[in-house]
Amino acid sequence: MYKILSKRLIAPKEYDIWVEAPRVARNGKAGQFVVLRTSEKGERIPLTVADYDREGGRIRIIFQVVGKTTMAMSRLDVGDSLHDVLGPLGNPSEIENLGTVLMVGGGVGIAALYPILKELKKAGNKVITILGGRTSELVILKEECAACSDELLVTTDDGSEGIRGVVTDAMQILAERGEKIARAWIIGPTIMMKFAALKAKELGIPCWVSLNPIMVDGTGMCGCCRVTVNDEIRFACVDGPEFDGWGVNWNEFMNRMGQYKDEEKISLEKFQSEVGE
Amino acid sequence: MAQKITPKKTPIAEQDPIVRGKNFDEVCLGYSLEEARLEAARCLQCKTAPCIGGCPVAINIPGFIKALADGDLPKAWEVLSDATALPAVCGRVCPQETQCEGVCTVGKIKGKEPVAIGKLERFVADWKAAQPEEPVTPPAQDKGKVAVIGSGPAGLTVAGDLAKMGYKVTVFEALHEPGGVLMYGIPEFRLPKEIVRREIGNIRKLGVDVEVNSVVGRTLSMEEIRSSFDAVFIGTGAGTPHFMRLPGTNLNGVFSASEYLTRINLMHAYQFPDYDTPTRKSKKVVVFGGGNVAMDAARSALRLGADEVTIVYRRSVEELPARIEEYHHAVEEGIVFNFLTNPVEYIGDEKGYLKAVRCIRMKLGEPDASGRRRPIPIEGSEFVIEADTAVEAIGQGSNKVLLNAFPELKLNRWGYIDADEKTGETNLPGVYAGGDIVTGAATVILAMGVGRDAARSIDAYIQGKKQA
Ligand SMILES: Cc1cc2nc3c(=O)[nH]c(=O)nc-3n(C[C@H](O)[C@H](O)[C@H](O)COP(=O)(O)OP(=O)(O)OC[C@H]3O[C@@H](n4cnc5c(N)ncnc54)[C@H](O)[C@@H]3O)c2cc1C
Ligand SMILES: Cc1cc2nc3c(=O)[nH]c(=O)nc-3n(C[C@H](O)[C@H](O)[C@H](O)COP(=O)(O)OP(=O)(O)OC[C@H]3O[C@@H](n4cnc5c(N)ncnc54)[C@H](O)[C@@H]3O)c2cc1C
Ligand code: SF4
Ligand code: FES
Numbered sequence: 001m002y003k004i005l006s007k008r009l010i011a012p013k014e015y016d017i018w019v020e021a022p023r024v025a026r027n028g029k030a031g032q033f034v035v036l037r038t039s040e041k042g043e044r045i046p047l048t049v050a051d052y053d054r055e056g057g058r059i060r061i062i063f064q065v066v067g068k069t070t071m072a073m074s075r076l077d078v079g080d081s082l083h084d085v086l087g088p089l090g091n092p093s094e095i096e097n098l099g100t101v102l103m104v105g106g107g108v109g110i111a112a113l114y115p116i117l118k119e120l121k122k123a124g125n126k127v128i129t130i131l132g133g134r135t136s137e138l139v140i141l142k143e144e145c146a147a148c149s150d151e152l153l154v155t156t157d158d159g160s161e162g163i164r165g166v167v168t169d170a171m172q173i174l175a176e177r178g179e180k181i182a183r184a185w186i187i188g189p190t191i192m193m194k195f196a197a198l199k200a201k202e203l204g205i206p207c208w209v210s211l212n213p214i215m216v217d218g219t220g221m222c223g224c225c226r227v228t229v230n231d232e233i234r235f236a237c238v239d240g241p242e243f244d245g246w247g248v249n250w251n252e253f254m255n256r257m258g259q260y261k262d263e264e265k266i267s268l269e270k271f272q273s274e275v276g277e
Numbered sequence: 278m279a280q281k282i283t284p285k286k287t288p289i290a291e292q293d294p295i296v297r298g299k300n301f302d303e304v305c306l307g308y309s310l311e312e313a314r315l316e317a318a319r320c321l322q323c324k325t326a327p328c329i330g331g332c333p334v335a336i337n338i339p340g341f342i343k344a345l346a347d348g349d350l351p352k353a354w355e356v357l358s359d360a361t362a363l364p365a366v367c368g369r370v371c372p373q374e375t376q377c378e379g380v381c382t383v384g385k386i387k388g389k390e391p392v393a394i395g396k397l398e399r400f401v402a403d404w405k406a407a408q409p410e411e412p413v414t415p416p417a418q419d420k421g422k423v424a425v426i427g428s429g430p431a432g433l434t435v436a437g438d439l440a441k442m443g444y445k446v447t448v449f450e451a452l453h454e455p456g457g458v459l460m461y462g463i464p465e466f467r468l469p470k471e472i473v474r475r476e477i478g479n480i481r482k483l484g485v486d487v488e489v490n491s492v493v494g495r496t497l498s499m500e501e502i503r504s505s506f507d508a509v510f511i512g513t514g515a516g517t518p519h520f521m522r523l524p525g526t527n528l529n530g531v532f533s534a535s536e537y538l539t540r541i542n543l544m545h546a547y548q549f550p551d552y553d554t555p556t557r558k559s560k561k562v563v564v565f566g567g568g569n570v571a572m573d574a575a576r577s578a579l580r581l582g583a584d585e586v587t588i589v590y591r592r593s594v595e596e597l598p599a600r601i602e603e604y605h606h607a608v609e610e611g612i613v614f615n616f617l618t619n620p621v622e623y624i625g626d627e628k629g630y631l632k633a634v635r636c637i638r639m640k641l642g643e644p645d646a647s648g649r650r651r652p653i654p655i656e657g658s659e660f661v662i663e664a665d666t667a668v669e670a671i672g673q674g675s676n677k678v679l680l681n682a683f684p685e686l687k688l689n690r691w692g693y694i695d696a697d698e699k700t701g702e703t704n705l706p707g708v709y710a711g712g713d714i715v716t717g718a719a720t721v722i723l724a725m726g727v728g729r730d731a732a733r734s735i736d737a738y739i740q741g742k743k744q745a
Contacts, residue, residue: 014406023496037453043543044453068553072401084453086490134640216544216554219492220676221516222536230525233520238678252527255629259529263555 002036003084005058011140013065014108015074016050022057024049024087030115031093031210031242034059035218037084038072045069046215046237048112049088057085062140068267074133075275089218090241093208094105095119098182100126101147102174102205104196106133106173110141112210114148120185121148128179129153130170132192136161150170167192168199175203183207186245190254197245207245211236213256226242282383287316288391294310294609298579301547301623304606305396313400313600317346320392321382328394333726335720336360338377338394345397353401362480363430363438365406368399370463371722372600384460406475415484418445419444421739424506425449426493426679429457430519431512431712432720433480434728435735440483442736446507448485451492451678454543455576457514458713461543464573466580467603470542494682507742508735511658511686512728515713517674521565526622530557530631534570541577541580559666562586564570565620567596567669572603574668575612586612587662588675591619591652615662619654624668633661673718690721693717701731709735 003020010016024034034256051060065074076082093116101120105113110131121127127262129149133139134157146152153170154162163170167188174181184207185245188198200207213236220238227236230247234240271277290306291297297304308316314596319340328338337356357364378384384391420443425432428450436446459473480488484743491497494512502509502568518533520526537556540546544554562578564571567590578586581676588607590597595618597604606616615636622635638658675693679692687695687704694703694710701709712729713719 022706023491027496027498041552043544084490086451086453086492086496088495089492116565210628216536217452218541219676221518222539223518223520224536226520226527233522233526252629255529256527259557260555263549266555267550267555 002085004076004078004080004082007076007078009077010062011138013074013167014062014140015065016060017060017073018053018058018060019085020057021059021085021087024085025052025054025057025059028052028059028088029092030095030119032088032090032138033112033218034061034085034087035089035178035215036082038069038076039083042072042083043069044084044086044216044218046089046212046218048115048210050114051201052115062108064108064252067264068271071268071271071277082177086218089237093119093185093242095123097124100128100179100181101126102171102181102184103127103129103145104171104184104186104188105129105145106167106192106256108137108140109188109210109229110139110145113185114141114145116185117145119176122197126150127173128181130155130167130174132156132167132170132188135156167196170197171199171203181205184245185210185242190250190257193245194248194250201246208242209245209248211243211248211253212241213253214259282321282386282389284389286390286396287312287319289393289396291348294606297466298610301577301580303469303489305465307403308396308400310404311524313397314346314348316393316730317342317397319383320346322548324352325380325382327380327382328392331380332360333376333722334360336398337379340711341401342392342394342397345401352403353382354405357398357401358494361725362434362729363476363721364398365402365461366430366468366476368395368397368402369468369472372420372720374601374718376722386433397554399469400504400538406472407731413482415482415624416441416443418443418484420444420736421507421743422447423735423739424502424509424510425512426502427457427512427514427712427714428477428487428511429712429724431455431514431724431728432510433477434474434725435510435709435711435732436485437480437483438729438732439735440480440485442732443680444487444736444739447533448487449491449493449497449502450487450489452543453489454695455487455489455507458510458516462516462539462541462570462573464577466543467573492678494679494740498682499679503707506571507629507739508709510701510728510731511703511710511714512712513676513679513714515673515675515693515718517676518669519672519674520669521620521671523620525625525631527678528623528625528659529629530559530664530666531623532666532668534564534566534574534668535673537574537668538570541581547577547581557666559583560585561664562666563620563664563707564588564661564668564670566590566672567592568598568670568672569600569603571662571668571670572599572607572612574670576607576610578666578668579610579612583666587664588612589618589620589636589662590616591617592641592649593617596649611712617652619652620667621659624661631665631667632664632736634667635659635661673716675717691717698727699735701727702734707738
């Protein structure tokens, strides 16, 4: 079970894999995620399902190598299996025809944005997409997002592609041109989500952000994933992962993400010395 | 005869408190055969046997004790396993002091302790486990198909009993290992996981399929399950943490007991970095609550190397809901108790880490609805306890994933499944429920007891449907 069926490096340290998981493929929806382990002694980590192949019983996962578990995943080959895959977890995105929607993605967060964008397009929305990254090669899934968008803007910090600047600059351009946007989805690195959500608020655009706190069970039983949204404690795994971007307590969120920095380093270094990387 | 009975229970070997405070090995080492037979001889074999009535699954206690006293261990095992599916577990974690041992005739004699029924149960179960395995031929499984959701003691009991009756049973478990609280909640030093795995192995040998990584309501819908099985038992437990919602709850270092214990037990954080999942390295830990969960969290914190561990409980020692044995163990190990105290606020440093907890002293007022005296804050008595880690062990609510995905199922006003206590029947035909998801957080043996009853009603339901 949970065999890796294909594997592709799509950007430095970013992999695109398809995994055999028939029941997740059958029942999953855009916006949901899985919790997986690579080995008997492994940690449970959450990863978004970027695409579903219902007939083929496969799910697509796009992940960035940031620590021990994602590095271990990157070393698995086609034909190897993950130890556990649990899902689909979290609430599906609310897909309906809202008029014009703005999809803002950055980094590996684009992988989580893509399935939502695809469904919103199918539901008849006018989809305007902004994808941002430090440099051109880090902006993933451009073709696939373009195919489901009415308009696609790319921003890069170094100007190697599209607009030189960050996603909020592109948001400003759209506002100045008078684009009437019903709702935005913003998914990416925390700092990007924070500033893009502030920008959306400034422009009066309601927005969803997809929060990715540290999780353990992913089924609402531990409270590790708690976040504060509009002054209320919510569990990202069962109440989210999408929340009202205007109301997130970002500082608290960032503090909680850093809780195990020292241990993450120990774990990664131990693994690297074991595998000789 | 009463004269011959020693006043105290036969002493049992335990790890030294100083040593065990630094390891996760089991605290209690168990009786030798000689000691067990000595203890068994303390039983009066009373005609009325009040102990049986005190046992939620009505084990023939004098029966198994007699066999043990006679040295007939196979017989003792047979009597035990007639009534309970998990004796090695129950002998270790049941609150015997309020059940069988609480009503034992010997204990009623002035100056005498009751028979150590729990320790004897454990002895027989461990003896059995050490015997060479007998090949089991799984019973024929042609009477029907039953789905069991959740693999805690309730679900495991239903599964084992129905398999023995001739049903094909599939257990669906959300986590990557079956066992429920036995696996993720109760620590290794009280209930070695080896024992839980062995008991589950025995249930598997009866032909029960256990599918992990299957959260019903997400991975599979209730409709899918109901259309492919003749009946369903829901035993999804009550593990959802209730935070007290004090200011500062989301500071780094504040945990629910569920997270704290899951990291340690299910994820083996005490063996980090051999296992990948870490937990916080703490110096000063404070645990809020007075039940088994609080004791387990505090004693685990100590074993992880904390310098000082304090339990803060809002009532007094008399009201402590934890098993008395576990309270004694905690005291021996050096856990500090702060009774009649309640937290009011978490205080953090500039980086968002917990550094102290503001508490207030309490006094006991008039008895409340539960009959226990209500704790009231004493004005002006606030003080601060330094702590880098706080664990809230103040109770849990129902696990909601399945309930939210299955609104047809009737709940009671506390958010638990509304099911008949004797039969496990819910408002939907063919859907049964039991254990913590019906009663709220209770005990292993109560979950098992209702599992046993539900298995019988499921059998009657399926056979009735076939005849109709
Ligand atoms: C709902 C959700 C969806 C996600 N989707 C994706 C995705 O599609 N692609 C992707 O590359 N990443 C995704 N992530 C982030 C991913 O889970 C982490 O990168 C991963 O856990 C890192 O594990 P590690 O062992 O490699 O690194 P570690 O060394 O453990 O940690 C590195 C970083 O990851 C974060 N992290 C560590 N453990 C966890 C955990 N158990 N849960 C969440 N974050 C953790 C830490 O804050 C740290 O900053 C998602 C997270 C969530 C909560
Ligand atoms: C720390 C701690 C210490 C305790 N100590 C004692 C003690 O000493 N003595 C005692 O008698 N009792 C003790 N208890 C209480 C006892 O463990 C519980 O009453 C008992 O385990 C309840 O059994 P259950 O089968 O109802 O549920 P659980 O043991 O909670 O099992 C429920 C299972 O269902 C799974 N599940 C939930 N939702 C789904 C879903 N949608 N799909 C699939 N699976 C699902 C969960 O993952 C879990 O594995 C303790 C509890 C805790 C937390
Ligand atoms: S009540 Fe006590 S003495 Fe009497 S039969 Fe039961 S265990 Fe033995
Ligand atoms: S990860 Fe445990 S409650 Fe969300």
